[in-house]
Amino acid sequence: MLLFLEQCLNGLQLGLMLFLLAAGLTLIFGIMDLVNLAHGSFYMIGAYFAATFTALTGDFILGAALAIAATVLVGMALEVIAIRRLYGRDHLDHVLGTFGLILFFNELVRLVWGPAGMNVPLPAWLNTHFTILPGVEYPTYRIAIILVTLLVALFMYVLVMRTRIGMLIRAGASNREMVGALGVNINLLYTLVFGLGTGLAGLAGLMQAPILTVQIGMGENILILAFVVIIIGGIGSIRGAFIAAILVGLVDTIGRGFLPDILSLLLPSRSASAISPALSSMLIYLMMAIVLVLRPQGLFPVSNK
C-alpha cells in the first residue's frame, strides 16, 4: 500500500513534468497551427543553460531563473528568424523544417558544450529526502518539482482564462483571421506564445537536469510522450494537456511498477519477467490508441476546432 502511494507520487511527478512540455506544445499547435518537433530541443537547451548558469553563479535557483530567461530569448529569436517562415504552409513543411532544427540544435550544443554531457548538482537543502508518512521517504527535490509544476499550471490557468493576453490567445485559437482583422498584432502574439512555450519546455528540461543529467538529444524521447499527451488531451487544450499528462504519468509509472507482479500471477514467472518490460512500455500507446478510437478529437477538445 505504501509502495502504491510512492509509485503514485512518482507517476504524478512524471505527469506534471510532461504537462510542462505538453502545455507549450499544445499552445503552439492549437493557436499557431504549427507542428513543432523542435520543442524537445528547448527542453535540452534549458537544461544546458541551467548547467552553465548554475556553475557560473554557484546557485541553483538563480541559475534556473537565468536559464528560463535565456531559453525564452532563444525561442523568440528562433520564431522571428525561422519559424515565422513556416506559418501558412503545409504541416509536412512544419515537420521537415522543425526536424531540421532538431539536428541543428543537437550539433550546436555539441559545438558549444561538447559531446560528454553535463551535471547539475543540487543544493544540499534539496538533495535530501522527506518523510511523507512513516515508512514513505521521498526525495525532496521530486516534491519540489511537483509543487513548482502545480504552481505553473495555476499560473497558466490564470494567464489564459483571466488576462487580456489569455483572451487574445483563446481568441487566436478560435479564429486567427478575425483577431488579426480586429487590429491585434498577431505577429507579436505569436512570438509571445512561442516564447512562453519554449520557456515551459526549458523549465521542464532544467528541472529534470539534476535527476537525469544533461545530454545531447535528451528532448527527443520525452517529446514523443508529450505528443501522446496532447493527442489524448485534445490539441490546443491546456486543461486537456494537464489531465492527460497526469494520466500518462500515472499509467506509465504504475504500469512499470506493478505489471510484473500482476503478470506473474497469470503466467510462469520467467515469461512474466520477459513480457512485462515490453508491455509496460507500450501501455501509454495503447491508451492513446483507445482514446483515438473512442474520442478521435481527444478527451477535452477545444470548441470551434
Place this chain on the structure above:
Amino acid sequence: MRKTLLAASAALMLAAGPAMAQQKTIKIGFVSTFSGPTAVIGNDMRNSFELALDHLGRKMGGLPVEVIYEDDQQKPEVGKQKTEKLIESDKVDFVTGFIWSNVLLASLKPIVDSKTMFVIANAGASQVAGQLCSPYVFSTSWENDQTPAAIGLYMNQKGVKTAFLIGPNYAAGKDMLNGMRSTFQGKIVGEELTKWPDQLDFSAELSKVRAANPDAVYVFYPGAAGVQFLNQFSQAGLKGKIQLYTAFTIDSLSLPRMGDLALGVPGAQEWVNDLPNAANKKFVADFKAKHKAYPSFYGAQAYDAANLINSAVVAVKGDVSKKDDMRAEMRKVNYASVRGPYKYGNNQYPIQNFYLQEAVKDADGVLTLKTMATIVKDDQDKSAAKCQMK
C-alpha cells in the same frame, strides 16, 4: 608508335592500379558510436586505437594502415548497414570496434559470411561466444556473463544474503543479470529490466527497491545511464543504507560526472588503469599526456585490438589473404596486452583475470579507479562450451 605506347602504358597503369592499391595499405573498418549521448565511449575507443597506431608507427608488417571509422548511432540496423558498407564497398581487411551487443548481433552475419577477420573490442553477446562462434571472430574484451559473474562471487565473499537486480532491457542487460545470478548464492528478492536506451528515470524501480529492502542492489548501466542511476539512488536516500554493486557502470568516462557518488561502490573489470605491466604503463601514461584524462576499459580493449591485428599482419608479412595463418597467430596471443598475458579459449574469447575496482582520488585529487583485489583468476566464459569450434 608513340600513341600506341601511351595507350599501352595507360592500360598497364589501369590494370596495375587496383592491384597495387589492394596491397599498399592494411584497411581496418572500425564500427562504434560516434554520435548521441554515448559518443564519449566511441571517441575514447577511437583515441585509444589511434594511440596504438601511433605506437606502431602507423604501419603493420611494413604497410601503412588506413582506418575507416563508421558511426552505428547505437542502432542495430545502422550498425549492420555500416558494416556491410565496410565489407562490400571499402573491402576492409579487418573489422573491429562494437560497443553494443545488440548492434553486434545484427552486424555479425555479413562479417562472418564474407570471412572478414573480426576483432570485437567490447560487445560480449553470449551468443557470439557460444553457438554463433566463428573461426574469424576474436574478442579482446569478454563474454557478457563474465564480469557480472565476478561481482556475484565478490558479493558472496562479502556475505550478501539478499540482492535486487536492475538493468536495461536489451541483449547485454539480460546477459549481465544472468551472469550475476550464475555465481551469487544469496536470494534474489527482485529484478527489474528497464526500457533501453530511453528510460532514464528510475523512480518506480527505486521505490520497489526500498519496499523490498535487500542487503544489496546490483546494477548494470553503461554510459550516462549509470550517472543517472547513481544520482537517483542517492536522491532517493538509499545510498548508505543499501550497498550498491556494479558491472560496467563506473568507468573512467562516467566517473568524472558521478563524482563522490561513486566512492565506495565496487565494480569488477578485466582491466584497470593501474595494472602494473609495462604495456599498460606506456598506454596509460601516453593516453593521459595526449588527452588529459584517464583511458577507460573500452579504450584499453580497442588498444589491444589494434595490437592483436598487428600481430596477425606481422606474422604473414602483410599478406592478409593468408587468413588461416593470421588466425593461428592470433590464437597464440603473441602481443603485449595491457591487461597482462591471457589465453584464448576454443571460442577465441579471452581466458583472463577479473579484478575488483573502486573509485579513489589520485595524487592530483582526480577521481580514478584502483585495483583492490583479484576476484577470479583465468576465468573462462560459460558460453565456450556451446561453441562447436575447436
